[in-house]
Amino acid sequence: MRLTKKQYMGVGYVHAFINDETGEVKYIPCSELDYTRLGEKDGHRLNPILEGFTWHHSEGGTISCDNPDTVLRENEYVDYEDGYFAMFKDEKGRYGQKLSLSEIVNNEVVIEKYVNILR
Amino acid sequence: MSISYDNSTKANTTGAASSLTFAHTVSGANRILFVDAYWNSSRTKTSITYNAVTLTEVVAPLDTGGGERHGMDYLIAPATGANNVVITLSGSAAIVGIASSYAGADQGSPIDTVRTEIGLETGTTYAETITNTIVDNCWAIWGTREYAGRTITAGANTTVRQRELVHYGMIVADSGAAITPAGAYTLNLNAGGGSGNWYSDIIATFKPVAAGAAPSTQLMMMGVG
Numbered sequence: 001m002r003l004t005k006k007q008y009m010g011v012g013y014v015h016a017f018i019n020d021e022t023g024e025v026k027y028i029p030c031s032e033l034d035y036t037r038l039g040e041k042d043g044h045r046l047n048p049i050l051e052g053f054t055w056h057h058s059e060g061g062t063i064s065c066d067n068p069d070t071v072l073r074e075n076e077y078v079d080y081e082d083g084y085f086a087m088f089k090d091e092k093g094r095y096g097q098k099l100s101l102s103e104i105v106n107n108e109v110v111i112e113k114y115v116n117i118l119r
Numbered sequence: 120m121s122i123s124y125d126n127s128t129k130a131n132t133t134g135a136a137s138s139l140t141f142a143h144t145v146s147g148a149n150r151i152l153f154v155d156a157y158w159n160s161s162r163t164k165t166s167i168t169y170n171a172v173t174l175t176e177v178v179a180p181l182d183t184g185g186g187e188r189h190g191m192d193y194l195i196a197p198a199t200g201a202n203n204v205v206i207t208l209s210g211s212a213a214i215v216g217i218a219s220s221y222a223g224a225d226q227g228s229p230i231d232t233v234r235t236e237i238g239l240e241t242g243t244t245y246a247e248t249i250t251n252t253i254v255d256n257c258w259a260i261w262g263t264r265e266y267a268g269r270t271i272t273a274g275a276n277t278t279v280r281q282r283e284l285v286h287y288g289m290i291v292a293d294s295g296a297a298i299t300p301a302g303a304y305t306l307n308l309n310a311g312g313g314s315g316n317w318y319s320d321i322i323a324t325f326k327p328v329a330a331g332a333a334p335s336t337q338l339m340m341m342g343v344g
Contacts, residue, residue, distance in 0.1 A: 035138070035140070039168060040171050041171040043171065043202075044142055044201050047142060047203070060139075061136050061211055063134065072134050096213040098160070
């Protein structure tokens with residue numbers, strides 16, 4: 001399975017909403033201040049609202065990329081710190097791995113333990 | 120007053136984030152809130168808060184051996200109503216949080232006993248025994264993980280409150296009833312559709328409020344008045 005490289009855009013903050021009818025999850029980028037206020041005393045009064053959707057959660061300090069909603073998705077990766085950050089499932093089902101420069105070659109993960117899972 | 124289950128809520132980051140915020144609603148008297156959290160890196164936990172009040176660790180986060188961390192924190196007398204849980208780490212990771220609240224809990228020193236375990240176990244059934252509950256009529260809360268994506272149902276002495284399937288397959292279950300007499304108690308889960316991959320346990324028993332103790336909500340009103 002090949003990964004798609006995206007452009008790393010820095011640290012991000014997003015609100016996640018669920019469509020009341022379809023269950024679709026929609027992400028809306030927000031500011032750091034908007035995010036941190038949610039965690040203050042009575043911060044729930046500032047929980048965001050989006051018509052037709054229910055706010056589910058918000059995320060701070062995300063690995064933001066050049067997708068329209070800034071969210072790095074499964075089978076995508078970005079340059080990150082001194083290597084890469086990739087989104088894929090491993091044998092334990094988890095997402096989001098920090099990988100070294102030698103662990104993605106030609107948009108493919110080449111770590112031995114992952115090769116058989118991803119192909 | 121005996122312990123009763125109040126509510127449970129789960130949330131997860133989409134990918135990697137250093138913080139996750141979600142709402143959880145609490146009600147009742149003599150309340151206690153537990154947050155079971157899992158993240159997939161060696162990041163350290165900065166804090167878990169509810170309505171800006173920091174929770175206390177049931178145990179320090181477990182290093183589960185595969186680069187993941189599993190922790191459980193609690194808060195006595197959390198504010199009632201809908202408030203936000205915030206899990207904050209030292210850096211980015213995929214975070215899952217499950218908040219569970221109960222009424223009728225001891226408001227002084229609520230944790231009775233704690234047991235932790237890490238390591239893979241397989242099978243269509245999974246049982247964990249806590250051998251040394253001390254106080255009569257405690258409840259047990261169990262944070263664990265089944266990462267093969269099986270359908271999980273409760274076995275004997277157990278009620279499943281949440282099952283997460285996005286990242287780790289976290290499960291939060293509890294005894295669903297008072298443990299009496301005190302002593303050994305076994306919690307049980309079943310996996311449907313094949314053998315489960317069970318991994319990482321934090322089990323805590325927590326005490327009921329002492330007979331005759333004033334509900335925490337009344338104490339708060341007396342303090343204000």
